[in-house]
Each structure stands twice: as structure tokens, then as C-alpha cells.
Amino acid sequence: MASSTTVGGAGVSLLGAPPAPPATPSRRRPLHGKGKAIGLSLVMTYLSIIVLIPLAAVVWHSQSNGFSGFVHAVTTPEAASTLKLTIYSSILVAAINMVMGTAIAWVLVRDKLPGRTFLDTLIDLPFALPTIVAGLALLTVYGPNSPLGVNLAYQRAGVVVALLFVTLPFVVRTVQPVLMELDTEMEQAAASLGAGPGTIFVRIILPNMFPAMAAGTALAFARSMSEFGSTVLISGNIPFQTQVASVHVYNQLESDNVAGAAAVSTVLLIVSLVVLVALDMLQRWAARRG
Amino acid sequence: MEKGKLMGFKPTRRAAALVAAGLVSTLALAACASTDEPAAGSTGSGGGKEVTLSLVAYSTPQAAYEKIIAAFQKTDAGKNVKFTQSYGASGDQSRAVAAGLPADFVEFSLETDMTRLVDAGLVDASWNTDEHKGMVTDSVVSLVTRKGNPKNIKSFEDLVKPGVDVITPNPFSSGAARWNIMGAYGSQTQTGKSEADATAFLANVLGNVSVQDDSGRAALQTFTGGKGDVLISYENEAIFAQQNGQDVDYVVPDNTLLIENPAAVTSSSKHPKQAKAFLDFVRSDEAQKIFAENGYRPVSESADTAGQDFPTPPGLFTIQDLGGWAEVATKFFDPDKGIVTDIERKLGVSVEK
Numbered sequence: 001m002a003s004s005t006t007v008g009g010a011g012v013s014l015l016g017a018p019p020a021p022p023a024t025p026s027r028r029r030p031l032h033g034k035g036k037a038i039g040l041s042l043v044m045t046y047l048s049i050i051v052l053i054p055l056a057a058v059v060w061h062s063q064s065n066g067f068s069g070f071v072h073a074v075t076t077p078e079a080a081s082t083l084k085l086t087i088y089s090s091i092l093v094a095a096i097n098m099v100m101g102t103a104i105a106w107v108l109v110r111d112k113l114p115g116r117t118f119l120d121t122l123i124d125l126p127f128a129l130p131t132i133v134a135g136l137a138l139l140t141v142y143g144p145n146s147p148l149g150v151n152l153a154y155q156r157a158g159v160v161v162a163l164l165f166v167t168l169p170f171v172v173r174t175v176q177p178v179l180m181e182l183d184t185e186m187e188q189a190a191a192s193l194g195a196g197p198g199t200i201f202v203r204i205i206l207p208n209m210f211p212a213m214a215a216g217t218a219l220a221f222a223r224s225m226s227e228f229g230s231t232v233l234i235s236g237n238i239p240f241q242t243q244v245a246s247v248h249v250y251n252q253l254e255s256d257n258v259a260g261a262a263a264v265s266t267v268l269l270i271v272s273l274v275v276l277v278a279l280d281m282l283q284r285w286a287a288r289r290g
Numbered sequence: 291m292e293k294g295k296l297m298g299f300k301p302t303r304r305a306a307a308l309v310a311a312g313l314v315s316t317l318a319l320a321a322c323a324s325t326d327e328p329a330a331g332s333t334g335s336g337g338g339k340e341v342t343l344s345l346v347a348y349s350t351p352q353a354a355y356e357k358i359i360a361a362f363q364k365t366d367a368g369k370n371v372k373f374t375q376s377y378g379a380s381g382d383q384s385r386a387v388a389a390g391l392p393a394d395f396v397e398f399s400l401e402t403d404m405t406r407l408v409d410a411g412l413v414d415a416s417w418n419t420d421e422h423k424g425m426v427t428d429s430v431v432s433l434v435t436r437k438g439n440p441k442n443i444k445s446f447e448d449l450v451k452p453g454v455d456v457i458t459p460n461p462f463s464s465g466a467a468r469w470n471i472m473g474a475y476g477s478q479t480q481t482g483k484s485e486a487d488a489t490a491f492l493a494n495v496l497g498n499v500s501v502q503d504d505s506g507r508a509a510l511q512t513f514t515g516g517k518g519d520v521l522i523s524y525e526n527e528a529i530f531a532q533q534n535g536q537d538v539d540y541v542v543p544d545n546t547l548l549i550e551n552p553a554a555v556t557s558s559s560k561h562p563k564q565a566k567a568f569l570d571f572v573r574s575d576e577a578q579k580i581f582a583e584n585g586y587r588p589v590s591e592s593a594d595t596a597g598q599d600f601p602t603p604p605g606l607f608t609i610q611d612l613g614g615w616a617e618v619a620t621k622f623f624d625p626d627k628g629i630v631t632d633i634e635r636k637l638g639v640s641v642e643k
């Protein structure tokens with residue numbers, strides 16, 4: 001990429017057209033100033049309406065009983081237990097997704113399997129299905145009347161399976177385009193220099209895929225933290241055992257404890273934000289090293 | 291590197307200013323929207339003869355209301371009345387109306403959902419002064435079992451036997467669960483046990499509960515899906531399940547709680563005359579018979595029960611006997627200090643890990 005622009009630039013200067021270089025910046029400058037400002041203000045207004053103001057309202061509500069009320073709401077035994085379960089299962093789900101999502105993306109891009117396009121379409125279906133229907137479907141297949149004889153319902157394992165189902169597309173869909181763009185010539189060059197398949201994977205493929213894997217994993221984690229529909233049926237909502245944070249939030253709302261619901265939601269937001277930022281930093285660090 | 295950082299800083303400050311601008315313009319938009327509203331509303335009231343009433347109710351009586359509306363529209367009072375209907379979880383519906391969902395006629399599963407609207411000034415405080423105290427349907431807390439009642443469940447006491455798998459929804463999200471829990475509790479206090487004994491009994495019942503769905507209907511689905519030995523539920527839900535061909539039986543315990551569902555016309559209704567006529571019709575024997583066909587106990591004594599057997603248990607008690615919903619809601623279901631909150635915490639500590 002970098003070398004081709006230099007060649008082009010050299011070509012222009014060789015032609016020796018002095019008026020050309022000043023013309024380009026003067027035509028571009030207004031776009032940089034006013035155009036950029038309009039674009040930015042449009043984006044920021046939109047983001048404010050759709051995201052920032054609603055999220056600010058949640059955080060604002062969480063403080064309606066003061067900071068001590070906030071701390072109390074998130075440290076009641078129920079809240080602490082649901083937050084713990086949600087965070088642990090989200091970490092587990094994100095980790096499984098990182099490995100399995102990447103593997104699926106790899107198969108979809110690199111292996112010329114028959115029926116690959118069918119598989120490719122299948123990946124997005126968890127996004128299309130209303131999550132409550134996903135929960136119902138999982139309950140039918142892995143519930144007390146399981147035709148497969150596998151009963152995961154009303155246990156923590158059921159929660160994890162539901163979250164895996166809902167978050168499957170994230171890693172696959174972020175890694176897939178990167179793998180498609182990845183030039184196999186690099187791998188061939190490495191192989192010709194004597195690198196084994198393991199070395200090629202660790203030194204060439206993984207560093208290229210890693211930013212996408214991290215981004216997809218972060219999305220899967222954030223989604224798991226907030227998931228309600230698919231877990232509400234299969235978990236059985238047993239307090240201290242299978243009740244996830246979003247269901248606890250729902251219970252608080254139903255019990256007219258809006259401040260408590262907002263407080264637990266705020267913790268979910270903060271944890272997700274920390275994980276998103278941490279994975280973003282990790283991704284930048286990896287990109288700089290690679 | 292250093293230069294890049296400096297350049298990166300400028301747009302951030304500009305972005306902050308733009309966020310502020312965005313916020314201001316949003317607030318301005320919101321202000322415009324709110325001033326528009328009354329103007330739009332006032333044009334709606336001056337229609338012709340035909341009026342549309344908005345019915346907002348909890349989810350289970352939907353089938354009954356569809357028939358009742360059709361019957362109402364055949365009467366003189368209901369000839370030119372059309373309906374929009376909204377059904378959902380009782381608490382959600384009540385909160386939606388309190389937050390501004392237009393409604394002319396409301397029915398909820400719990401009185402506290404109606405009290406919320408009285409507090410919000412949307413339902414007149416005299417809503418419960420008619421002969422049925424504002425209620426339009428009754429039911430009783432019953433015990434749904436597998437066909438043939440293999441575990442021989444007859445009373446709430448049978449729920450605490452070891453190895454009995456009990457299903458009831460979560461009392462913090464479901465109004466139905468609150469009736470169930472107060473039924474179990476009252477079966478003790480109303481037969482001479484102390485409150486402490488009744489609380490201990492309740493802890494034993496909840497200790498046998500294996501699934502706590504978010505609503506009564508979801509709990510019914512869990513039970514008919516094969517989980518549990520007994521489901522605590524409204525009698526009308528048990529009848530509904532049987533009418534839908536589910537292989538279940540149900541028992542009305544000798545000592546159980548009378549469930550009462552309140553309905554009212556809102557004071558914000560633009561068509562109070564028609565809404566009141568509909569409420570009167572809902573209380574009429576004709577509509578009460580339709581409720582009976584759908585498993586509800588009519589509040590009107592003269593109504594035909596449509597062939598349904600509604601046995602009156604000898605030890606039937608009401609929520610008033612237990613202190614009334616206002617007191618019960620805080621004493622038992624306060625999400626921080628309620629008796630049930632406390633029981634679930636103690637159970638939770640023993641099962642966690």
C-alpha cells in the first residue's frame with residue numbers, strides 16, 4: 001500500500017505540473033473545516049439522542065437515593081449474587097466465543113466445504129430470532145422433555161448455552177472479513193522461508209486476526225451482560241442460583257424499585273465499558289506490535 | 291508521536307462542544323413535542339357518533355374480553371363503541387398508564403396496580419365503592435397437579451413434604467405469585483398458627499420451589515412442559531390449561547385465598563359515558579357468564595356459572611383478612627426488607643455455591 005502511493009506521487013512530480021499541488025489542498029480545505037464540523041455535529045446529535053441521553057438517564061436514576069443508596073442497591077445479597085453470575089458467565093461465554101467464533105470464521109473462509117453458503121447464512125439467524133423464542137427453543141431441546149436426553153434447564157449451564165446461542169455471530173462476523181482480506185502470499189512467503197504451520201499461525205495469521213477477535217469478543221461480552229429474553233425462560237430465575245442481573249433488574253422494576261434497577265444496570269454498564277476499553281487497548285497494543 | 295497526540299486533542303474538545311450543542315437541540319425538540327401534545331389531543335374529542343375506547347388490561351382475561359366486547363357492541367349502549375385493546379403483565383400495564391398510555395377502561399390482577407393510578411390522579415378514589423368493591427372477577431389460589439394427582443396433593447401443607455417439586459412464579463416480578471404466596475401464608479395464620487410459624491412454613495414452601503418464572507403464564511408453561519409436581523396458580527389458569535387439552539388436574543385447598551381483580555374507568559377518559567357503560571356491562575350477568583366460561587368466578591351472585599363447578603372452600607379468606615394489599619405489599623414484598631425477600635436471602639445463602 002505505502003509503496004504504491006510513493007510511486008504515484010513520484011509520477012506526478014515527474015510530469016512537473018506546478019499548479020496541481022496547491023489546487024488540491026485549496027479545494028479540500030473547506031471540506032475539512034465546515035464539512036467536518038457538520039458531519040461531527042450530525043453524528044454527535046444523533047448519538048446524544050439515541051445513546052448518550054438514555055444512558056445518562058439510567059446513571060442519573062441510579063443516584064436518586066444518593067451514592068450510599070446506590071452502593072446499598074448493588075450490594076444486597078440478591079444483586080451481588082446476580083451480578084457475580086452474570087459477569088462470570090459472560091467471561092466464560094466471551095472466551096468460548098473467541099475460540100469457536102474464530103474457528104467457524106476460519107472454516108467459512110478457508111475450507112471449501114460443500115454447503116458453506118448455507119452455513120454462512122445460518123450464523124446470522126441468532127440475530128434474527130426474538131431472544132425469547134430462542135429461549136423457548138433451547139428449553140424444548142435442552143429442557144426436561146429433551147428429545148436428546150440433555151436437560152440443562154434451570155441450571156447455570158442453561159444460562160451459558162442461551163448466551164452462547166445469542167452471541168455466536170459477533171466473533172464470526174468480525175473475524176470473517178479480516179480473514180478474507182488476509183493475503184495468503186504472506187503465509188506462502190513464510191512457508192518458503194521454512195516456517196511450519198504452527199509458526200505461520202502464531203506469527204502471521206493470529207496477529208492479523210487478533211484485533212477483530214478482540215472486537216468481536218468485547219461485543220459478545222457486552223451482549224451477554226445485558227441478555228434477558230433468552231435466559232429468562234431457561235434459567236428458571238432461581239434467586240442465588242440461576243437468576244441473571246437483567247432478570248433481577250426486571251424484578252426490581254416490577255417491585256417499583258426503579259433506583260435499585262438503575263443501580264444494577266449502571267454496574268452492568270460500567271463493567272461492559274471497562275471490558276470494551278480494555279479490549280480496545282489490547283487490540284491497539286497488539287496492532288502496534290504487529 | 292507527540293504531534294499526533296496534540297492533533298488528536300483538538301477534535302476531542304470540539305466534540306465536547308458539539309455534544310453540548312446536541313443536548314441543547316434535543317431538549318429544544320423535546321420541549322416542542324410536549325407543547326404540541328395538548329393541541330393534538332383536543333382535536334380528537336370532537337368526533338361524530340362513533341367513539342373508540344382504549345382497554346388496557348393484564349394478560350389472562352384477553353379471551354374473555356374479546357367475547358365481552360363483541361357482546362357489548364350488540365347492545366344499545368355499545369352500538370357505536372369501538373375498542374383498542376392492550377394486554378400485558380399487570381404491573382407493566384399499570385405503569386404504562388401511569389406514564390401516559392391513553393386508557394379509558396383498565397383491569398389489573400392486583401389492587402396495588404389500581405392504587406398506583408389513584409395516586410397518579412388517573413382513577414377516581416371512589417373506584418371501589420360499588421357493591422363488588424371495584425372487583426369484576428374472582429378466583430381462588432389452587433394447586434395444579436399432574437393427571438390423577440400422583441403425589442396426593444390436597445392442601446398447602448402437602449407442598450412442604452420432602453421431594454415435592456413446587457413451581458410458582460417469582461413474587462418480585464409476578465402479581466400471580468404474590469397471590470400464591472399469600473395463599474400459603476394465610477392457610478397457616480387463618481387456622482390459628484402464629485405469624486412466626488406461618489413465616490417458617492412459607493420458607494419451607496419456597497425451599498421446595500425449583501423454578502421461579504417471571505409470570506404466572508410462564509410458570510404454567512414450565513409446568514405443562516414437564517417440570518414440577520405441583521404448580522400454585524389461579525383456578526382460572528388451571529381451567530384454561532384443561533380447556534387447552536393439557537393433562538393436568540387441580541385441587542382447591544380447604545383453606546385458600548380469594549383472588550379479586552379490580553377494574554375501573556379512568557378519570558382521564560375522553561368518553562366517560564361510554565366507558566362507564568362498558569364497565570356496567572362487564573359487571574352484568576351476561577358478561578359475568580362469559581368470564582365464567584373462561585374460568586373466572588363471577589362477582590355477581592346471580593350470574594350463570596356456565597356449567598363450571600366453582601366450589602366454595604370452607605376456609606376461604608381474603609387479602610383483607612391478611613391486612614389488605616397496601617400493608618401486605620410492604621410487609622412481605624418490599625425488595626429490601628420484606629418477609630419474602632428475607633426468606634429468599636436465607637434460602638439463597640444455603641444453596642449458593
